[in-house]
Amino acid sequence: xxxxxxxxxxxxxxxxxxVTLRCSSQSGHNTVSWYQQALGQGPQFIFQYYREEENGRxxxxxxxxxxxxxxxxxxxxxNALELDDSALYLCASSNPWDRVPEAFFGQGTxxxxx
Amino acid sequence: xxxxxxxxxxxxxPEGENLVLNCSFTDSAIYNLxxxxxxxxxxxxxLLLIQSSQREQTSGRLNAxxxxxxxxxxxxxxxxxxxxxxxxxxxxxxxxxxxxxxxGTRLMVKP
Numbered sequence: 001x002x003x004x005x006x007x008x009x010x011x012x013x014x015x016x017x018x019v020t021l022r023c024s025s026q027s028g029h030n031t032v033s034w035y036q037q038a039l040g041q042g043p044q045f046i047f048q049y050y051r052e053e054e055n056g057r058x059x060x061x062x063x064x065x066x067x068x069x070x071x072x073x074x075x076x077x078x079n080a081l082e083l084d085d086s087a088l089y090l091c092a093s094s095n096p097w098d099r100v101p102e103a104f105f106g107q108g109t110x111x112x113x114x
Numbered sequence: 115x116x117x118x119x120x121x122x123x124x125x126x127x128p129e130g131e132n133l134v135l136n137c138s139f140t141d142s143a144i145y146n147l148x149x150x151x152x153x154x155x156x157x158x159x160x161l162l163l164i165q166s167s168q169r170e171q172t173s174g175r176l177n178a179x180x181x182x183x184x185x186x187x188x189x190x191x192x193x194x195x196x197x198x199x200x201x202x203x204x205x206x207x208x209x210x211x212x213x214x215x216x217x218g219t220r221l222m223v224k225p
Contacts, residue, residue: 006157033212042118042203042215043158056212090157094211100165103148103211105158 004093004106012112013081021076021109023091031055032074033103034066035090043090049074050096078111086113116141118206120216127194128224135189135219137204142182144206148213149178149189152201161202162189194223 005024013019025032031050035043045058049068063079072093078085088110092103117140127133137147145166150158162171162178164187170179177190187204201220205213 004157031211035213035215042120042205042217043213045212045214048210048212050210056210058212088155092158092211092213096210100163101146101211102160102163103207103213104160105150107157108155110155 004091004104006089006091006106006109008109009107010110010112012114015081015083015113017081018077018079019081019111021078021089021091021111023074023076023093023106025072025074025091025093026104029093029095029104030072031094031096032068032072033092033094034074034076035092036060036085037088037090037108039087046076081113083113086111116144116206116214118204118214118216120202120204120219122219123217124220124222126222126224129194129196131194131223132190132192133194133221135191135202135204135221137187137189137216139185139187139206139214142185143208144182145209146207146211147178147180147187148205148207149176149187150203150205152203152218154201158203191221194221196223196225199223 033048034046037043047057164180175192201218205215
């Protein structure tokens, strides 16, 4: 059983640029959620995808967008990067039909915007 | 809007102590509560999940309790070790696993 994997692990971008982060869900999981974690804070929910459709969204502007593919992997896209977008981006996968629907996290992508 | 608070924000204890981390939430209509461990700059490792119908879960030296009516959970760590040093996060969710996290407790266990 493979775990949740994210790529890349680290990334440096310039303000105003666009970035794409990738996540492969754990085998058997059809739901992927993305979180932003600023330094010293708890993660904040960005959005969730279930069967390729956005299934819920947190308080993030439209320049944060996502996709989920038929194999349940997912991308997070951020346009017009701002300095405050610098954070650890975490992906979690789960299956709501599991007897215990636990969320499993990847190792994260550290994004630095300069 | 669900809000999750963790107290204390930081804790330093000598090796061998038993300790309790606290988590409180404002909306008792939760489906799951999960405790996670996070090492510096790393992802989250799930420690324990308590479903809303349960009162506690145990794994090794860890025991987590849930009191939905009062909006509280505690994580008890027995016989702490230096390897337990990390940030501990609690998170609650409605059905669907859209987690709302607390700010975490940074634990340092000194040899």
